[in-house]
Amino acid sequence: MVSAPSSDGLIHVPPGVTRSAKIVISGSFGVGKTTFVGSVSQVPPLRMEERITEASAGVDDLARTPHKTTTTVGMDFGRLHLSDALVLYLFGTPGQGRFRPLWEGLTEGALGALVLVDTRDLEASFEILALHEEQGTPYAVAVNLFDGAPRYDLDEIRQALDLAAHTPLTTCDARDSTSGVLALITLCEYLTDAHAPALEPRP
C-alpha cells in the first residue's frame, strides 16, 4: 500500500488518503524512541529540526543581560498507511521536557502518546509523564526491553512510576516492528475505552 518514491525521492501519501492521525512516541533521552519509530514506520523515517531560543540562566551575570542560546532540536517521525484512506504519523518527541513550545506542536491533536521507559532509569521518565498529564494527553507506557536491562514485575514498575490504575503498562522491543505495533494497539484500545479525552478541544 506504500507508494514507491517519486523521481525526487519523496514518498507521497497516496491519492485517496483523506484522513491522517498522529501518535507521539515519547520518553526520556536514549530510551529508544528513534529506534521505535524506525522499526514501526512503513517508509524510511525522516527527521525535522526546529531551532529553539532559550534564555539560559547566567551564574555570574554582572551586566544582567539575559543570555540566549539557540538549540537545534531534532524530531524523528514515520508513517503507517493503515488503509486506502488513512495514514498514521508517529512522532518521536525530544527527550527533554523543557522544549515546551515543541511539545505543544507535537501533542496538539494527537490521539495519544506511547511513553517508552527503560528499567535502568525509571526516574528519567517522571518529567515526561508529568508533561503529558499537564497537557492532557492520554498515554500508555511501554517498557523497552533492552538486552541486559533488569527485568522487573510490571506491578513493581507501575508502582515505581506511580501510574494511575487505568494507565496501560506493557512491554515492547523497540527494534521489532510487530512488538511496536502491539504496543500501539494497547494504547489505542485504551483510548477507545477512555472515550479519547484528548480529542476534546482544549482551550
Next chain:
Amino acid sequence: MSGPRRDPDLVRPYVRTEGRVRADPDVRLETVVLAASGPREGLGADARRVMGLFAHSRGGGLAVADIAAALEFPPSTVRILVSSLIDDGLLTRPVAADDDRPQTDLLQEVLRGLRALV
C-alpha cells in the same frame, strides 16, 4: 568572514512566510495537503520550494512534517507557509465524502488498521 551571511536559518520566519505570522490551528504536523491549480505568479522562493515538492506527486499528498523534513525548514515555519498556500488556493486538504464523521471513528479506524498489521 567575507560576503553576506547565507545561513538560511538566519532568515526570520515572517520573511519566509511573507507576512503571515500565525499558522491556521488546523494545519498541524500531520495535516496532509495536495497541490491545487491556483496561479503561481508572485510566489516567494520558499513557497515555490514547497510547491516544487508536488511536481511529481501524481495527485499524492504530503504532510506538513514531510515538507519540513524534505526542505530542512523548521516545522513551525512550514505550518505557516502551508496555511498561507491553502489561503491562496495553491494547496488543499483532501476532502472525504463523509468528512463530518466524529473523531471517535478515526480512533476505531486506526485500531482496525493496526490490528491488520499483526
